[in-house]
Amino acid sequence: MSERIETDVVIVGAGPVGLFAVFELGLLDIKAHLVDILPKIGGQCAELYPEKPIYDIPGFPVITGQGLIDNLLRQIEPFKPTFHLGEMVEGLESLGDAEHPRFRITTDAGKVFECKAVIVAAGGGSFQPKKPPIERIDAYENTGVFYAVRKMEAFRDKRILIVGGGDSALDWTLNLQPLAKHLTLLHRRDAFRAAPDSVNKMRALVAAGAMDFELGQVVGLKGPAPTLEAAVVRRDDGSTFEVPCEVLLPFFGLTMKLGPIAEWGLNLHENLIPVDTEKFETSTPGIFAIGDINWYPGKLKLILSGFHEAALAAQKAHRYVYPEKKLLFQYTTSSTSLQKKLGVVPDTRKQPEAV
Amino acid sequence: MGVIHVIDRDGERHTLEALEGWRVMEIIRDWNLPLSGACGGACECGTCHVFVSEPWLDKLHPATEEEEGRLDMLPLTRKNSRLACQILYEPELDGLEVTLAPVSG
Ligand SMILES: Cc1cc2nc3c(=O)[nH]c(=O)nc-3n(C[C@H](O)[C@H](O)[C@H](O)COP(=O)(O)OP(=O)(O)OC[C@H]3O[C@@H](n4cnc5c(N)ncnc54)[C@H](O)[C@@H]3O)c2cc1C
Numbered sequence: 486m487s488e489r490i491e492t493d494v495v496i497v498g499a500g501p502v503g504l505f506a507v508f509e510l511g512l513l514d515i516k517a518h519l520v521d522i523l524p525k526i527g528g529q530c531a532e533l534y535p536e537k538p539i540y541d542i543p544g545f546p547v548i549t550g551q552g553l554i555d556n557l558l559r560q561i562e563p564f565k566p567t568f569h570l571g572e573m574v575e576g577l578e579s580l581g582d583a584e585h586p587r588f589r590i591t592t593d594a595g596k597v598f599e600c601k602a603v604i605v606a607a608g609g610g611s612f613q614p615k616k617p618p619i620e621r622i623d624a625y626e627n628t629g630v631f632y633a634v635r636k637m638e639a640f641r642d643k644r645i646l647i648v649g650g651g652d653s654a655l656d657w658t659l660n661l662q663p664l665a666k667h668l669t670l671l672h673r674r675d676a677f678r679a680a681p682d683s684v685n686k687m688r689a690l691v692a693a694g695a696m697d698f699e700l701g702q703v704v705g706l707k708g709p710a711p712t713l714e715a716a717v718v719r720r721d722d723g724s725t726f727e728v729p730c731e732v733l734l735p736f737f738g739l740t741m742k743l744g745p746i747a748e749w750g751l752n753l754h755e756n757l758i759p760v761d762t763e764k765f766e767t768s769t770p771g772i773f774a775i776g777d778i779n780w781y782p783g784k785l786k787l788i789l790s791g792f793h794e795a796a797l798a799a800q801k802a803h804r805y806v807y808p809e810k811k812l813l814f815q816y817t818t819s820s821t822s823l824q825k826k827l828g829v830v831p832d833t834r835k836q837p838e839a840v
Numbered sequence: 841m842g843v844i845h846v847i848d849r850d851g852e853r854h855t856l857e858a859l860e861g862w863r864v865m866e867i868i869r870d871w872n873l874p875l876s877g878a879c880g881g882a883c884e885c886g887t888c889h890v891f892v893s894e895p896w897l898d899k900l901h902p903a904t905e906e907e908e909g910r911l912d913m914l915p916l917t918r919k920n921s922r923l924a925c926q927i928l929y930e931p932e933l934d935g936l937e938v939t940l941a942p943v944s945g
C-alpha cells in the first residue's frame with residue numbers, strides 16, 4: 486500500500502543544509518517534508534563527525550557536528566517539518582510545466598509525495614553500507630552476502646561469518662549466535678571499537694566454544710553463485726584459510742553514493758547537480774539543488790555556503806508555491822509577521838494590559 | 841625537496857616530488873593520482889588507504905588509536921595498511937613507497 490502526501494516542498498536530504506532550508510521556507514509560509522535514507526537527522530555532521538569541532542560556522546567560534554544539528558533542529562522547530570527517515574527518494578517525476586511546476590516523488594518505502602517544488606540537499610549522496618571490493622561479491626548479494634539484517638529468522642541454522650570490529654558487528658554477533666548453526670566473527674585485529682560489554686560477552690562465547698573469533702580479512706568467496714559456500718580469509722602474514730559459511734555479513738560502516746539522483750534528468754556535472762547562482766535552481770524549473778550536491782563556478786563545499794543557497798532557493802520556491810503573492814523582504818529582528826511565525830511574539834490580543 | 845613513490849592500482853610506479861609538512865594523501869592527490877581523500881584528511885573517510893612498503897613501515901609514526909579505528913572500517917587491510925592523510929611528509933621519509941589500496945564500492 487502506498488501512502489500519498491500533498492505538500493508545498495519536499496527536501497531530499499536532512500543534512501545541515503536541508504534543515505536550514507526548512508527555516509528559510511518556513512519564514513515564507515512554505516511547508517516542507519524532509520526525506521533521508523539515514524535513520525537519523527543531520528547528514529554528514531551527525532553520521533561522520535558528531536563529536537568533532539567545526540570552527541567556520543558564522544557566529545559560532547566552535548561547535549561540534551552534533552551541536553550544530555541540535556541547534557538547527559531548535560531553530561526550525563516553529564515550522565514543524567515532517568521527517569521521513571530511513572527512506573530513500575527513488576523517483577522524481579515532473580507533472581506540471583515550467584510556469585506551474587508540480588512533482589511526484591516516490592520513496593523506496595512506497596510513499597508518494599506531490600509538491601510544487603523540490604529541494605535536493607543530498608550532500609554526497611545517500612549513505613549506504615560500504616561494499617568490500619571482493620571479486621564476484623555482487624553475484625552473492627542478497628543470497629549469501631548481506632549488508633544489513635532485515636529478518637533474523639532468515640539466518641536460522643546457517644553458518645554465518647560476520648566481519649568487522651564496531652558495534653554493528655558485535656551486536657549482530659550476539660543476536661545471531663543463538664540461532665546460527667555456527668558463527669565466526671572476523672576482524673583485522675584483536676581490538677574492537679564497540680561497547681565493552683558486547684566485547685566481553687563475545688569473548689565469553691568464544692571461551693565457551695559457542696562461536697569462533699578469527700583474525701584476518703575476507704579476500705575471496707567460494708561456491709556456485711548465488712550459493713555461498715565459503716569465504717577465503719587472509720591473515721596478516723599473507724597466508725590464507727577458508728571459513729565455510731552460507732552467510733557473510735560485512736559491517737564496514739557507511740559510505741555516500743549518488744544513488745537514484747543520477748536518473749532524475751538533471752544533467753549532472755561529475756556527479757554534481759549544476760545550478761545557477763541566483764536561485765540555485767537546476768535545469769528543471771522547480772527543482773533546486775543546495776549544499777554539497779550542487780555545482781557552479783567557484784563552489785565551495787562548506788556548510789555556510791549551503792545556508793546562503795537555501796535562502797535564495799526559498800525566495801524562488803515562493804513563486805511556485807504562491808504564484809499570486811508578492812514577496813516582501815523582511816528582517817527577523819524587526820518584522821512582527823516573521824516573529825509571529827517564529828512564535829517569539831505573543832499574540833497581542835492576549836497580552837496583559839499595562840498597569 | 842624529496843620524493844615519494846606511489847604504485848597505483850594498475851601496478852604502475854610514480855615518483856612524486858614531496859614537500860615537507862604536507863600530508864602524503866595531499867601529495868598523492870595533488871599529482872592527480874586516483875585517491876579521493878574525501879574528508880580532507882580528517883581521518884573519517886578511509887579513502888586514502890595505502891599499503892606502505894616493508895622497509896618504511898618502522899620509520900613512520902605508529903598509527904594512533906583513531907587511525908586504527910578508521911582502518912577497522914576498511915575491508916581489505918593488511919599488516920602494512922595506513923591512512924595516507926595521517927602521514928606527514930618529512931625529509932626522513934625521502935623515498936617512501938606506498939601502494940594505493942583497492943577502493944570499496
Ligand atoms: C570529517 C568532516 C569534517 C568537515 N568539516 C567541515 C567544517 O569544518 N566546515 C564546513 O563548513 N564543512 C565541513 N565539512 C563538510 C560538511 O559536513 C558538508 O558540507 C555538509 O554536511 C553538507 O551538508 P548537506 O546538507 O549539503 O549534505 P549532507 O550533510 O551530506 O547530507 C545529505 C543527506 O542526504 C541524504 N540523501 C542523499 N540522497 C538521498 C536520497 N536519494 N534519498 C534520501 N536521502 C538522501 C543522505 O543520506 C544525507 O544524510 C566536513 C565534512 C567531513 C566529512
Ligand code: FES
Nearest residue numbers: 877881886888925
Ligand atoms: S582523507 Fe579521509 S581518512 Fe584520510
